[in-house]
Amino acid sequence: MIRMDEFIDKLLKAAAEAGIEPAEVYCEEKSSFSAEAMDGSIDSYEVSETCGLSLRGMVGGKMGYASTEAFDEDAIRMLIRGVKESAALVETEEQDEIYAGDPAYPELAVPENDLDNVTAEEKLQLALEMEKAAMTADSRIAKSRGSYVTTGKGVVRLVNSYGLNLKTEKPVGGYAVAGIWLVGKDGESASAGGESEARRKFRELDPVRIGKKAAENTAAMLNASPVESGTYRVVIRRDAMRSLLNVFSSIFSAENAQKKLSLLEGREGETIASSCVTLMDDPLLPDGFASAAFDGEGSACRTKAVIENGVLKTLLHSRKTARKAGTVSTGNAKRSVSSPVKVAPTNFFFQPGEKDLDGLLADLGEGLLITEVGGLHAGANPISGDFSLIAKGFRVTGGKQGLPVEQITIAGNFYQMLKDIRAIGSDLEFKSSNIGSPSVDVGNIHVAGK
């Protein structure tokens, strides 16, 4: 691979000579492995090693950005020209700033991992075993749509002309994910389902457990039917709730609030959710996918409640949005190679409550359990809070999970839903995401069915 340290040194020197001062390099190096089995043999196999780098810097009091995946003399010239061109046209009053860094950063727990001493052959075996376990678990499982294993590691660097030089693994310790997609058939009825697990240690992935669970999930949805259109009492299971929270997490960005793209501007201190709701942003979670000691601007990360017992305590800030709001950064500046600094949550989740899913259903009595929502990129609008989504799940009768439901939509508004929440479950789960949720009793929801 290319020697990135050398390239970064050279680039920052060239930037200084070109009058870009201060300047900062953000660099991501990634490697990944993935394999997929189908119908009893390995169907595809993929290996990658990539590196991307972004240069930003001040020219005449304005910040410019450019990025590259090529690392030659040409790339240095292109980056410098790109930063200058971009700085010349930017008009915003509030500028991003380059930061010399905090005096101290929190210590992160480094999860134990075994990724460096797992062979490709072991990974292929896991995919094959998982498929076998799934296909033999239930006679109604008709077809595997792919049994996959993915492992990966990354390194992120932040180096600037103030002397800041930070480096971390991302995610810390790397990751291993395994999962399988299945098709179930029973007479005329077809269902699609699956299961996945994410771990830091590859050897904690259990192919039989995942395969059986995938078969169970898929078979459970056979012979599903729509319910009558109307208003239902609803519990949203943790996986579906995680999808919803993920889409609507952007409403807690101070950047979006300041730009009227969220309705939460200036509402800190107000009750915006039911009193049982506490929403955390915790970058120091020992096993979190977004755990980090520093954010994309080099600010120290810290744990905070965004909503505490229903009250909005803070929005998420970068240095720029904090300056505008007269506060300090919450350590939520997010970098990527190809875009400017944004604001985003780290490990973001509803604080779990007392009851497990069965307990929530028992309290619900009659209604629906929603286990899957789809079409979120179009059917959920974080600017209005509205959602109208295809959904699946189960009828709930006598406080117990009943017959499967498909071909329905659930519709509502996320801001309103926060206020309507009646209880939050104890079953917090993240999987391979930085967003986590327990199952949630969300009160009444409009359903379109038959």
Place this chain on the structure above:
Amino acid sequence: MMLDRNIAAEVLARAVKTGGDFAEIFMEDNTSSNMTLKSDRIESLGTAREHGAGIRVFEGTRAIYVYTNDTSREGLMDCAAQAAAAVRSGKGCTPVGFSHWSTARANEIRIQPGDAEAALKAEKLRAANAAARGISPEIVQVTCGYKDVTQDVLICNTEGVFVTDRRVRSRLMVSAVASDGKENQTGSCNPGAGMGFELFDERVDPEACGRLAAEKAVTMLHADSCPAGVYPVVIDGGFGGVIFHEACGHSLEATSVAYGISEFSGKLGQQIAASCVTAVDDGTIPGEWGSTHVDDEGMPTSCLTLIENGILVNYMIDKLGGRRMNMAPTGSGRRESYQWAPTSRMRNTYIAAGPDDEAEMIATMGTGLYAKSMGGGSVNPATGEFNFSVEEGYWVEDGKILRPVRGASLIGKGGEVLMRIDRVGKKMTMAQGMCGSASGSVPVNVGQPMIRVSSMTVGGK
């Protein structure tokens, strides 16, 4: 971007050394620029260069893919060796000598994006912003984006293909937010084409685009919630074509057909849609958003009729899918970048124009939804279950358009909905989208004339 033919031959030979029966190099150099205007000011602009290569080896119907940014001889040879190491017991192949051709056509792009000054691009965003803000004081935010991409690719393989192509695309994106302080609603307009900066001379009026986005947002701010239930639905042309894209298009890609997963597997020659439906996937239309000269496997793109008068006549097939299906590829192999192995994908996909009168369609529909403007959607090809959102909808009673309605979504199963199309209008129009699937996010056109579906599940409150 050049790759020495001798090095290419050496790398391919290394890739098939352990028994692979096909190898391919996809090399890419991609320069893009983007600009965003928000809160009345140019907020950011940037340039990005992506550069890398992917090496793919087949062993029967098994595919191995290795990619890297390091496109030096050593970098490529290392990738080839890694790919070769994953081959188990293939029958091998003898690479065929290259016959080179370039698809670059003179004067096709009038103004290369790199030759248009950033200040001119900024003017287009300001024009769209001002027009949107001018619609109503209720417009509290307008986000205008501009993006251009120049993608140079080189594709060569052990079957003698050695081809280069340049793909140039430009797009304007306007999103407006209307608010009364308590509620927000949004509207958008995102036109693009396979063109350079001449896009703004020939096709896209930024002011009209700004006004359209803002009008939708204001209309929806004053709309009631859409009623929920099962109703007849009229879907307008242009982005309305997303219904065919989701309800049927994805299920006709080899990606799902070749594995027997699609509800339309094994149905060639059978009726899968109402007889008024003819549908086409055309990668050859000059200047269109989803067109390319060659696909990402180095094969010329094609114009493919998928459904003719309701009868399924073609699938969209890539090289690997073709091996599984024992059928010829259709120039449909696409990928987001070198970071993705290609698979069969749609290009410009539309329902062809029909004989029906648009006004009659609504006048005779009874009570239901007129979906004037669509958001995106998705589908599960295994079950055919699809969904998409309605950005701008109107409630119809007794054949008369009564009032705007918000928050509507449409769901159904592909096979059932296609059979329920009972009107196809006279004028087909297309719109631009980004389609996400197994080989990443690729630009596609969707399109149709106004159509009517006799009954669909409408999501709302």
